[in-house]
Amino acid sequence: MTKKHFVLATAGHVDHGKSALVKALTGTDPDRLPEEKARGITIDLGFAELILDWPDEQRFHIGIVDVPGHEDFVRNMIAGVGSVDLALLIVAADDGWMPQTEEHLQILTYLGVQHALFALTKSDLGNIDIITTQIRDRLRDTAFVNSQIIPTSTRTGDGIEDLKRALAMEFATLPQPRDVGKPRLFVDRAFTLRGIGTVVTGTLTGGKLRRGQTVAIQPQNFPARIRSIQSHGHDVEFTEPGMRTAINLPDAATGTSATAIKRGDVITIGDVAATAALDVLLERSPRLHGKDPVARALKNGISVYVHHGTSRVRAKIALLEAEAIGIGQSAIAQLRLASPILAMLGDRFVIRDPSEQHTIAGGIVLDPNGDRANFRSAAQIQLLTKRAAAPHDVDVCLQTELAGRGFSQSKTLLAKSNFSAAEISDALGRLQMQGEIVLRGEIVADADQWRDLYRRATELIDGAHREHPEKRGLDLADLRAASREQPADVFEALISDLCAKGFARTATVIARELHRATLPPQIQPAAAKIRETLGAKSFDPPARKEIAQDRHLQSAIRFLIEQGEIIEVGPDLILLREAAERMQSVVVAFISRNGPATVSELRQELGTSRRVLVPFLEHLDRRGITRREGDRRKLRDQENVYSTVNLLQ
Ligand SMILES: Nc1nc2c(ncn2[C@@H]2O[C@H](COP(=O)(O)OP(=O)(O)OP(=O)(O)O)[C@@H](O)[C@H]2O)c(=O)[nH]1
Numbered sequence: 001m002t003k004k005h006f007v008l009a010t011a012g013h014v015d016h017g018k019s020a021l022v023k024a025l026t027g028t029d030p031d032r033l034p035e036e037k038a039r040g041i042t043i044d045l046g047f048a049e050l051i052l053d054w055p056d057e058q059r060f061h062i063g064i065v066d067v068p069g070h071e072d073f074v075r076n077m078i079a080g081v082g083s084v085d086l087a088l089l090i091v092a093a094d095d096g097w098m099p100q101t102e103e104h105l106q107i108l109t110y111l112g113v114q115h116a117l118f119a120l121t122k123s124d125l126g127n128i129d130i131i132t133t134q135i136r137d138r139l140r141d142t143a144f145v146n147s148q149i150i151p152t153s154t155r156t157g158d159g160i161e162d163l164k165r166a167l168a169m170e171f172a173t174l175p176q177p178r179d180v181g182k183p184r185l186f187v188d189r190a191f192t193l194r195g196i197g198t199v200v201t202g203t204l205t206g207g208k209l210r211r212g213q214t215v216a217i218q219p220q221n222f223p224a225r226i227r228s229i230q231s232h233g234h235d236v237e238f239t240e241p242g243m244r245t246a247i248n249l250p251d252a253a254t255g256t257s258a259t260a261i262k263r264g265d266v267i268t269i270g271d272v273a274a275t276a277a278l279d280v281l282l283e284r285s286p287r288l289h290g291k292d293p294v295a296r297a298l299k300n301g302i303s304v305y306v307h308h309g310t311s312r313v314r315a316k317i318a319l320l321e322a323e324a325i326g327i328g329q330s331a332i333a334q335l336r337l338a339s340p341i342l343a344m345l346g347d348r349f350v351i352r353d354p355s356e357q358h359t360i361a362g363g364i365v366l367d368p369n370g371d372r373a374n375f376r377s378a379a380q381i382q383l384l385t386k387r388a389a390a391p392h393d394v395d396v397c398l399q400t401e402l403a404g405r406g407f408s409q410s411k412t413l414l415a416k417s418n419f420s421a422a423e424i425s426d427a428l429g430r431l432q433m434q435g436e437i438v439l440r441g442e443i444v445a446d447a448d449q450w451r452d453l454y455r456r457a458t459e460l461i462d463g464a465h466r467e468h469p470e471k472r473g474l475d476l477a478d479l480r481a482a483s484r485e486q487p488a489d490v491f492e493a494l495i496s497d498l499c500a501k502g503f504a505r506t507a508t509v510i511a512r513e514l515h516r517a518t519l520p521p522q523i524q525p526a527a528a529k530i531r532e533t534l535g536a537k538s539f540d541p542p543a544r545k546e547i548a549q550d551r552h553l554q555s556a557i558r559f560l561i562e563q564g565e566i567i568e569v570g571p572d573l574i575l576l577r578e579a580a581e582r583m584q585s586v587v588v589a590f591i592s593r594n595g596p597a598t599v600s601e602l603r604q605e606l607g608t609s610r611r612v613l614v615p616f617l618e619h620l621d622r623r624g625i626t627r628r629e630g631d632r633r634k635l636r637d638q639e640n641v642y643s644t645v646n647l648l649q
């Protein structure tokens with residue numbers, strides 16, 4: 001028997017029999033508050049479980065969310081239907097299509113609910129044919145045009161089994177709720193149980209949650225550990241998308257403190273942060289009526305309520321281009337939220353007016369990391385325009401993301417989206433084949449911007465070769481300064497790309513592999529002069545500052561050092577390499593013969609001065625040839641001598 005999980009929500013006008021039908025289907029009365037019992041209406045969300053079997057060995061575990069129909073509680077209704085797989089829309093046979101039937105249908109449409117079933121309740125009160133025709137009429141041009149309509153009566157029991165069969169048939173054809181490895185539990189209740197602590201409930205979407213896992217409560221970004229998980233009263237090790245889920249978070253608090261957990265929060269994993277600006281495509285239903293106050297044009301700058309997941313936040317709308325959005329129109333906008341929420345690319349939401357009387361729009365998130373200052377930049381307009389045309393196309397979303405940002409770590413790319421890591425990496429492969437992007441290890445780059453960065457780097461290196469042919473190449477520090485706006489890992493990727501294509505780097509310099517430092521003609525006489533000066537008394541040459549009298553001499557010294565012809569022995573001492581090697585042999589031979597030697601003995605042996613010898617011996621110490629002991633130098637052990645002689649090069 002395969003077990004599948006789905007979540008279903010009721011919807012429909014007040015008093016049409018939603019809760020009675022849930023009770024008839026499941027045996028559970030979803031109205032749990034005393035006030036609900038007293039008033040005979042649903043105020044807040046109610047929950048029940050329905051298990052349905054299907055002949056091909058499938059068993060469906062359906063979490064039912066029962067919503068209130070009263071116009072005063074639409075905000076609770078929206079919190080209940082945010083992530084459902086199927087809607088059970090209810091129309092009473094004695095009343096027909098009413099204002100909240102219509103409003104709920106629009107809300108479901110804004111939220112992207114694709115599948116619905118209709119129960120024509122109170123069928124014992126007649127009018128079945130008339131109301132069926134009315135419903136069919138209202139469903140024209142909706143996603144639910146072919147939905148089944150099942151007459152039911154909780155009074156007589158008629159139709160209840162038909163409805164169960166119709167539901168099972170529907171679930172048998174529904175795809176499993178998506179698991180993209182990014183679990184989000186939209187919290188609809190948070191409470192404290194004596195001896196257990198904080199418990200939150202919600203509908204899980206996007207991925208699994210596991211017992212013992214560390215999660216983050218957003219938008220507070222507060223970490224917590226899952227001590228236990230239940231689904232419909234049973235302890236489970238993990239829950240998956242489509243499951244009503246209750247989790248025990250002993251580290252979290254309920255109440256009014258800033259970090260307290262409450263309806264509207266999201267339990268999630270990973271390093272994702274909430275934001276206070278969302279760039280979106282706003283849509284207004286063509287079903288709004290011209291006379292209706294809600295149908296007034298939605299103007300730039302107005303204040304609204306945004307409903308996303310189970311949260312409800314005040315926001316101001318900034319329209320990108322239009323001054324207003326009319327009935328049936330859509331436009332790109334930024335939602336400037338009064339407090340941050342964790343939304344993802346592709347999430348859907350509902351917009352209500354500030355008096356909370358009317359549902360006036362809905363839409364889809366195009367960029368969950370909106371930025372007020374950047375909203376109208378040419379790059380962002382291009383990103384939003386392309387995504388508005390294809391918000392579910394992972395290639396378009398990736399390509400626009402990289403065009404906007406230039407470079408990114410591949411593992412953080414579209415982290416806040418409803419695409420899985422596998423979908424993203426497939427898309428990266430495709431875009432690379434098409435030449436749109438460049439993949440370099442962990443780095444992904446927009447191909448144009450990568451070419452630009454690469455070209456600028458080669459120009460800088462070639463410039464350095466041209467202007468300073470006597471140097472080995474461009475200092476890496478200079479290249480880094482020139483590409484300052486790029487993060488370190490992009491810089492490293494750039495360097496390794498260059499090195500794969502005819503460039504070579506040392507610890508401090510990058511150059512074309514074929515570049516050989518040469519002295520420009522005007523400096524060649526200076527080099528000859530230096531060779532001559534150093535060679536004249538090669539064990540006791542003049543101090544560097546006496547030799548380096550002008551710019552040409554200084555450049556020539558640097559060049560000869562880089563070439564290895566001259567060795568920098570101390571701050572003010574340079575020697576010809578060949579002289580330094582001979583001096584070293586003399587020192588080694590003398591000590592081998594006579595044992596540890598003083599500066600004065602070695603000075604006499606070499607025929608040099610203390611000014612030269614003291615830094616030279618320190619140089620040999622640093623290289624592990626000699627070691628100072630008191631006022632004598634001894635050799636390091638013999639093996640070391642052989643292995644370190646080459647370090648002079
Ligand atoms: N005759 C008849 N009455 C029904 C039937 N189903 C529900 N009712 C009655 O209709 C009234 C409203 O039922 P509820 O189930 O509370 O309606 P609801 O849609 O849940 O209402 P809200 O949640 O407040 O929107 C109750 O008095 C029920 O007894 C039915 O099939 N036949």
Ligand SMILES: [Mg+2]
Nearest residue numbers: 018019041042
């Ligand atoms: Mg009810």
